[in-house]
Amino acid sequence: MLLRLLLYLAAAAAAYCLGSISTGILVARANNGPDLRKVGSGNTGATNVQRTMGWKWGLITFFGDALKALLACWLGSLITGSHMGALLAGLMVIVGHNWPVFFQFKGGKGVASSCGVMLFCFPLPAVICFALTVGIIAVSKYVSLGSITMLTLFAILVSCYHSGGNLWIIGWAALLAGFCVYRHKANIARLIAGTENRLGTKLKS
Numbered sequence: 001m002l003l004r005l006l007l008y009l010a011a012a013a014a015a016y017c018l019g020s021i022s023t024g025i026l027v028a029r030a031n032n033g034p035d036l037r038k039v040g041s042g043n044t045g046a047t048n049v050q051r052t053m054g055w056k057w058g059l060i061t062f063f064g065d066a067l068k069a070l071l072a073c074w075l076g077s078l079i080t081g082s083h084m085g086a087l088l089a090g091l092m093v094i095v096g097h098n099w100p101v102f103f104q105f106k107g108g109k110g111v112a113s114s115c116g117v118m119l120f121c122f123p124l125p126a127v128i129c130f131a132l133t134v135g136i137i138a139v140s141k142y143v144s145l146g147s148i149t150m151l152t153l154f155a156i157l158v159s160c161y162h163s164g165g166n167l168w169i170i171g172w173a174a175l176l177a178g179f180c181v182y183r184h185k186a187n188i189a190r191l192i193a194g195t196e197n198r199l200g201t202k203l204k205s
Helices: 002-019 023-030 046-053 055-080 083-098 111-121 123-140 143-162 167-183 185-193
Strands: none
Touching (some): 002 083, 023 046, 046 055, 083 167, 111 143, 143 167, 167 185
16 A cells, blocks of 8 residues: 555656646757747747747747656556546646746646646547637637636536546546636636737737
8 A cells, every 4th residue: 555655646746847848948958949937928828939939939838848657647547557647637737837946936828738638638628629729720810718618617527427426536637627727817808808819929927
């Protein structure tokens, strides 16, 4: 029992450290870009990179953050030998991305990392949510609306059709959605007020 607990703790720690490696900050530094925490939205995620440095670097950041999440889940599964280990690692890699220990706990909103976690842990509902999100963003041009919808729908699909009634899995899915909503609370306020930034437009100060 103690060994198993230690393995889960090791998986969680490894995932958090991976999440704390901010792709956006590394991309910006490698290209003499701005400190993402001081420009635009102040977040280190792909959307702020795209708006401050361009589409190329925004996409590189997105896939970098998604890949580190996939790697974290794989490591969690490998270390613990269980799917629950992957779920724990997935949760912790998002925590690390949002609040990175290597960068003064100032990170992104966890959307790209959530995509990697979703795809590894529950591929079918993940693909369904990705498709819907792309449609929402294409029509509305609101990345925040698409992101919140994606994680909320994912939590519903996993809880209803893939959890088998397991409260740990239901709680895990709810936490992923909760993180997304919490990190987007300012965006939600702007969506309600009609002042949210659209994809492809310059961030409002």
